[in-house]
Amino acid sequence: MRRTLLLCFIHGFKGGADTFGARSKFSEDLRQRVAQALPLVDVRIAVYPTYETRGDLAACVARFTEWLLEKVIDLEVAARTPSPTVDPSVHCVLIGHSMGGIVAADALLTLAGDRRVGGDEETLAGELNALMFPYIQGVLGFDTPYLGIAPGVVAHGAEGQYAAATAALTQISGLTDAIWGNKSKGSEEGASSSRATKKSTTVLPAANEQTTAATTSRAASTSLGWGWGKIAMVAGAGAIASGAVMAAATAAYQRREHLTEGWTWATSHLEFVNCLARGEVLRARMARMTEAGQQLSIGFGNLYxxxxxxxxxxxxxRNAAMMHGARNGQNAGGRGSPLRALLPAGERTFCNLPSGQTPAGVWRPAINDAATDETWAHMSMFDPAQNPNYNTLLRDAGNMIVQWTRGSAWYVGAHVTPAPP
Structure with a gap:
C-alpha cells in the first residue's frame, strides 16, 4: 500500500490563488523538495479554495475540516486502504499563511477531539485523540500571528501615514503659494499689481471689460518675470489656478488608498472574528498545540x-531626512512627530514572538532583505521577485516537514509497491 503525505495549503486574510494554488510557485517548489527527501511516500498538494476570511472562526474551521475529510476519503478509497481510521495511508500537513495558520491549528484540535479553543470558559485539559481522522502529521504556519500582530506594524504604518499626509499638505501649500504668490517676493509684487489693477478698475467704466483685462495682464506680466500674465491671457488665470488646485486635490485623493494601505490592512485583520485581540485565547491555543506535540508527536512551527x-x-x-527637516524647522515625521515615541527599536516582525516562558513549538525567522515594512514582508514572502531569501524560506519549511515525518512510525513502515496495471 503506497502511502501519501498530503500538503494542505490554507491562504490567509484576503488570500487566494496568488498565495497558494495555480498561480503560486511556492507550493509546487515545496512539494518537490519534500518529495526528494521522503522517497518512500507520495507527496501531493491540496489547496483549500478561496474562502471568506471574515465571520465566525469556528464556522470557517468546520468548513475546512469537512473539505479536508472529503479529500482524504477520496485518496483512501483510491488506495484501497483496509482500515483508514486505524492505519491510514494518508497523513496530512496543514500549511497556513497568516490567519490560515490559525484555521489549521484549530482544525487539528477539532480533529483530535478537543473542544473549540475559546468556545467556552472551561479550562482545556485531558488527553487528545491519537486516532483522529484525517490524521494530521504537523501544522506549519507562515507568518501566522498566533500570539497577535506586533505593535510595530501599526506604529510604523501610522508613522508613514502621518509623514505622507504632512508632506502632501506641504506640497499643496507650496502649490498654492506658487499660484497665488503667498509669502514670497512674487507674492508681494503680485499684491502690488493687484492693488494697481484694482485702482485702475475703479476709475474705468464698469462696462469697459476689455480695457480692464488688458491692464490686468500687463501688470501681472511686469511683476512676474516668468510670464504668468501671458499665460493668463491665453488660458485665463482663474482656469489655470482652479485646474492646478484640482489636480493637487485629485492626486492627494488618488493616493489615499496607498497612504492608508498598511494601516487599513492591519486593522482589517483584527476584524476576522476578533481572535487576535483576545490574548487569553491566543495563549490557550499555543498551550494546547504544544500539548498536541507532546502527546501525539505532531509537529508545530511558525516561520515568521x-x-x-x-x-x-x-x-x-528616514532618520537623515528627519534631522534635515528638524534643522529647517519642518515636522514631516521628524523629532516633533507625535508618533516618533511609538516607533519600536530593534527587530521588526509582523507577528508577536513567544517569550521564553511561552511554549509555542518551533519559531524561525524568515528574513526579507527587500521589504521596507512589515506588511510588505508578510504579503510578499512567497514571491521570489520580492523576497531575496525565498530559497532559504523554502529550505526551512521543507526541513520542518521532513523532520516531522521521517521519524514517524507511519513513514518508517512505508514501503514501495508496484503501481497497479
Whole structure:
C-alpha cells in the first residue's frame, strides 16, 4: 500500500490563488523538495479554495475540516486502504499563511477531539485523540500571528501615514503659494499689481471689460518675470489656478488608498472574528498545540517574517531626512512627530514572538532583505521577485516537514509497491 503525505495549503486574510494554488510557485517548489527527501511516500498538494476570511472562526474551521475529510476519503478509497481510521495511508500537513495558520491549528484540535479553543470558559485539559481522522502529521504556519500582530506594524504604518499626509499638505501649500504668490517676493509684487489693477478698475467704466483685462495682464506680466500674465491671457488665470488646485486635490485623493494601505490592512485583520485581540485565547491555543506535540508527536512551527537590509537602509534614510527637516524647522515625521515615541527599536516582525516562558513549538525567522515594512514582508514572502531569501524560506519549511515525518512510525513502515496495471 503506497502511502501519501498530503500538503494542505490554507491562504490567509484576503488570500487566494496568488498565495497558494495555480498561480503560486511556492507550493509546487515545496512539494518537490519534500518529495526528494521522503522517497518512500507520495507527496501531493491540496489547496483549500478561496474562502471568506471574515465571520465566525469556528464556522470557517468546520468548513475546512469537512473539505479536508472529503479529500482524504477520496485518496483512501483510491488506495484501497483496509482500515483508514486505524492505519491510514494518508497523513496530512496543514500549511497556513497568516490567519490560515490559525484555521489549521484549530482544525487539528477539532480533529483530535478537543473542544473549540475559546468556545467556552472551561479550562482545556485531558488527553487528545491519537486516532483522529484525517490524521494530521504537523501544522506549519507562515507568518501566522498566533500570539497577535506586533505593535510595530501599526506604529510604523501610522508613522508613514502621518509623514505622507504632512508632506502632501506641504506640497499643496507650496502649490498654492506658487499660484497665488503667498509669502514670497512674487507674492508681494503680485499684491502690488493687484492693488494697481484694482485702482485702475475703479476709475474705468464698469462696462469697459476689455480695457480692464488688458491692464490686468500687463501688470501681472511686469511683476512676474516668468510670464504668468501671458499665460493668463491665453488660458485665463482663474482656469489655470482652479485646474492646478484640482489636480493637487485629485492626486492627494488618488493616493489615499496607498497612504492608508498598511494601516487599513492591519486593522482589517483584527476584524476576522476578533481572535487576535483576545490574548487569553491566543495563549490557550499555543498551550494546547504544544500539548498536541507532546502527546501525539505532531509537529508545530511558525516561520515568521523579519525585516532585513532594505528596512535598515530605509530607517537610516528616514532618520537623515528627519534631522534635515528638524534643522529647517519642518515636522514631516521628524523629532516633533507625535508618533516618533511609538516607533519600536530593534527587530521588526509582523507577528508577536513567544517569550521564553511561552511554549509555542518551533519559531524561525524568515528574513526579507527587500521589504521596507512589515506588511510588505508578510504579503510578499512567497514571491521570489520580492523576497531575496525565498530559497532559504523554502529550505526551512521543507526541513520542518521532513523532520516531522521521517521519524514517524507511519513513514518508517512505508514501503514501495508496484503501481497497479
Amino acid at each position: 517574517t523579519q525585516l532585513g537590509k532594505a528596512a535598515a537602509a530605509e530607517a537610516q534614510k
